[in-house]
Amino acid sequence: MPIKIALAGNPNSGKTTMFNDLTGSNQYVGNWPGVTVEKKEGRLKGHKDVILTDLPGIYSLSPYTPEEIVSRNYLINEEPNAIINIVDGTNIERNLYLTTQLTEMGIPVVIALNMIDIVRKKGDSIDIKKLSEKLGCEIIETSALKGTGSNEAVSKAIALAKQKTKTIAQHKFSELVEDSLSKIASYIENTISPNLLRWYSIKLFERDQKVWEQLALDEKIRSKIDSIIAECEKQLDDDSESIITNERYNYIADVIKDCYVRKNTSRLTVSDKIDRVLTNRLLAFPIFAAIIFLVYFISVTTVGGWATDWVNDVLFGEIIPPAVEGFLESVNCADWLSSLILDGIIGGVGAVLGFLPQMMVLFLCLSILEDCGYMARIAFIMDRIFRKFGLSGKSFIPIIIGTGCGVPGIMASRTIESEEDRKMTIMTTTFIPCSAKLPIISLIAGAFFPGSLWVAPSAYFIGIVAIICSGIILKKTKALSSSPAPFVMELPAYHIPGIKNVAFQIWDKSKSFVKKAGTIIFLASGLVWFLSNFNWQMQMVDAPDSILASLGSIIAPIFAPLGWGTWEAAVATLTGLVAKENVVGTFGVLYGFQEVAEDGVEIWSTLQASFTMLSAYSLLVFNLLCAPCFAAIGAIRREMKSPKWTFIALGYQTVLAYAVSLCIYQLGMLFKGNGFNVFTAIAIVVIIGFIYLLLRRPNNKDRKNSSAKKVGKAVLGGAKL
Amino acid sequence: MFSLRDAKCGQTVKVVKLHGEGALKRRIMDMGITRGCEIYIRKVAPLGDPIQINVRGYELSLRKSAAEMIEIQKSS
Missing domain, CATH: 1.10.287.1770 (Helix Hairpins)
Incomplete structure (x- = not known):
């Protein structure tokens, strides 16, 4: 029988750092049953028979948040042999509140009194012996950041687990x-x-x-x-x-x-002084803008961008394909197989892996911001704005990053605690045009709106409006109405991030991304390659005669109400699922050009013949808002941790894209004097429905909340608002 | 009768009673705001909401709508 030890503690108590330290890479990440709260388990380094479970960071064992419920269910039902309770020594009063609850569960408890180095540095002192007596459990001083004491705490827990000495809560109520x-x-x-x-x-x-x-x-x-x-x-x-x-x-x-x-009783700590500047009334937003710009600049424009360009253009452009091609020729490989390997697999997987360096740099920046405590301040200063759209202050970061690439943008949603807000952010982040959608914008702008300055900005405007409206609409649905744990948030003291911890997070995320590229994206790329290179008789053909083209003509009528029911446009949109850059390239291939420039200048005249300004704009809007590329879909799947919610997200995005494009095209046609038809009527119904969804009363939980608030107001009566 | 919403930055106040019910109230209390404890009002966010307070030696932020549920008296 392996020994099961649970790690429990407040958020920001250094629990995860200690967990990583104790288990190293022997970790298994899964889900708690029924909720998308992450469940982390791992075997203790050097002791294969000891399993550690990292419970979610919680303040209490109340029945109100999913994190608290899974924690207490685990402690009651799974009966771990011991609990290591990580207590932040610099914030001992609130941290011990959880301890008083954990000691009541009849399980041996060891307290890891963490951040003891910071406590000492402040000149404070804690009488461990006395505290241990009063609480009825053993206390080990630790510093997870420096890696001291963790092993001692765990061996103490193992010893207690073997002796089966239950901790008995010492505190008595009145x-x-x-x-x-x-x-x-x-x-x-x-x-x-x-x-x-x-x-x-x-x-x-x-x-x-x-x-x-x-x-x-x-x-x-x-x-x-x-x-x-x-x-x-x-x-x-x-x-x-x-x-x-x-x-x-x-x-x-x-x-x-x-x-x-306590040695120093003055109210102003170093952290408070930093806060005075960073959340200052006047400076908060300029500093925030500068930091976001810096993150964006480092990860998308410069360091990360260069690395990604190198991987895309050099590694997967000049190095690997020619080498593989040479090898395949030397062994007389069949044409179709070398095409599968080169165009399908290396092309597809390469396009996705190209994002890896960019993501790693971005995650470096984000883990530093999260670890040092600034992320909580972003939520603090942005809350007022984003609350209005039903999103959290932290939703701003994924959206900003999404302008570079949706994949890290979606993954940045990690830092949002509320499950509902996180789901909503994941669903809406890719509405903002990412850098891969820029070629589509320049193609449409160049071919149909030469010299106009509004097309590109309008794409961003539509993205932002889509996010805001989706926020309002989704927040009112039953599944996503806000959980009853509202904005009562700890602002942890600033501290220098631990290098080990940051490195671990980057490694952890990169690993899962590469895994995804190697599986789902690998298969998807192979499939699209197959469909676009073969006809139904399984002969190898050019794209216009392929299965994909015939599928395109089957689904093309679906897009007819949007003004672009041609099979070329349908196929271009489909290949956009591999990577949005493909949309322009596919148009090139389908119109008989081998290579097109990024803005597709060669095909402008062909496009002009088959589209009007209105239908072209509708095509643009659809491609901006619909389901993102496979890489981003993979990220959505990973962050949602549920196939059901992945489908809901993709479905919502695609339906919204369709509805918006339909309204743009049909109402545009009406204004142009093309008369009223059944689709005009549908478009008007869609708009009325949309307005209803925006204005209707929120569903269940939310309503309960607001009535509770009303009671509160009534009780307070005369209190000034 | 005052609520935490009425308190000014820089003041130290004492909690008299918590109004409301359910998850929000429990959350506020779990975070250490209980009857009789002292709260120092640190600041208001740049856009006027939420507020930042110091309670039991750490920094906490909450919206004014939640602060309204906390009845206080001004300490000397």
């Missing part, structure tokens, strides 16, 4: 509460194991809905317990949940008073 708890315990002691009796009694007392549902006590007992709680609430003039929370914090304050000596 007499009245303890009295009620023991009465409640007497009703349930036959059904609950003695280890968890106290935990369940407290949860019942708190009126924890999940526990009440789970235990399904019979009606008589329920009403008896209910009256016990009501009596206690009446006497203490507060609701039971508040009573427990209050008493926990009072107890902690009491413990701290005896064990923690």
Whole structure:
């Protein structure tokens, strides 16, 4: 039987750093059942029989957020042999609040008192022995950043797990509460194991809905317990949940008073001084703009861009293909096979791997921003704006990065804690035109709107409006209405990021990206190559006679209401799924040119013959908003962690693209005096539906929230707003 | 009766009572804002919302709509 040890602690307590340190690369990343909260497990370095589980960063074991629910379910159902509770020594009061809850679960607990080096540097001191006695569990001083103490903490946990010494919570609530708890315990002691009796009694007392549902006590007992709680609430003039929370914090304050000596009581720390500048009323936005520009400049324009260009143009342009070609010729490889390998696989996978260097540089920048604490400040200063569109302040970063490339943009959504906000950001990030969509814009602008200055800006404008409107619409749906954990956010103290931690994050993300390129994208590229090089008789042909072309003519009528129901346009849009740059290239091939310039100047006149200004613009809009390239779809799949949500995202994007293009084309035709037809009517219905979705009342959870707010307002009555 | 929303930057206030219910209230209390604790109002975000406070020795930000649920009295 392997020993199972759970790592639990607040966000920003250094938990993940310690986990990485203890397990190294022996990690398995998965999902907690039913939610898209990441589940990380790993084997302890050098001890194959010890499995560590990194629980999500949580402040409490309340029943309100998915992170808290999966954590407590894990602790109750899986019964790990020990818990290592990572406590941030610089923020001990709030961190111990979770500790008081963990020690009630009948599992051996070891406290890793982390960031002890920073505590000492500040000149504070903690009486470990006393604290350990008062809390009833062993305490090991650690510094995860420096890698000290972690091994000691884990061996202590292993020892406790082997001895099976359960930690017994030392804190007692007030007499009245303890009295009620023991009465409640007497009703349930036959059904609950003695280890968890106290935990369940407290949860019942708190009126924890999940526990009440789970235990399904019979009606008589329920009403008896209910009256016990009501009596206690009446006497203490507060609701039971508040009573427990209050008493926990009072107890902690009491413990701290005896064990923690603060040297410097001044309110201004170094971190506060940095904050004075970075979130200053006047400077906050200029500094934010400068930092975002710097991130963008380093990762997309310069360092990352150069590296990506090199990989695309040199490595996958001049080095690998000629070498492989030479080899294939030397072994007399069949034409079709060398075409598959060169054009299909190397071309397709290369196009995706080309993004890797750019992404690595970007993730370097983002992990530094996240690790040093600036990301929370971005949310702080941007919250006001993005809240209006139903997004979080942190959604701004993926969108900005998305202008360079949607793949890192989608992956940057990682830093958004709320699951719903993250899903919405992933769904909307690729609306902003990425650099690969620029050739499409220049093709359409050059061929149909020569000299006009509004086409390119309008593409960005449409992207931004699509994001804002989607935010408002999606927020009102049942699945994405905001979770009831709103914006009450810790602003962690600034600190210098750990190099090991940053490097680990980059490695972790790059690895999964390469894996994706090697699997899904590999297959997709092969498939598109096959479809565009063969006809139904399995003979190798040029693109205009291929299966793809015949499929194109089948689906082309779908796009007829958008004004571009030609098979060329349909095929170009399909190949855009491999990479958006392909759209222009495909037009070139289909119109009989071998090579076209990036803006496709050679095919302008051909295009002008088959499109009008209106239909060309509709084509442009559709290609900007519809499902992104395979690389970005892969990123969506990875970040959503659910096939269902990947399909929802792609479906939403494509439907929106279709609806917007339809309205643009049909209403444009109407204004041009082309008369009213059935599609004009559909377009008008779509617009009315769209306005309804924008203005309708939000669904369920949200409504509950706002009514709770109204109650709050009514209670406060005269309080000034 | 004052709520945290009425407090000015730089003031230190004492929590009297928490209004409201459910997840938001629990979250506020889990973060350490409980009856009797002291709160120092650090600043207001550049756009006027949310606010940043110091409670139990760390920095916390919350929206004014949540601050409204926290009834306070001004400490001396």
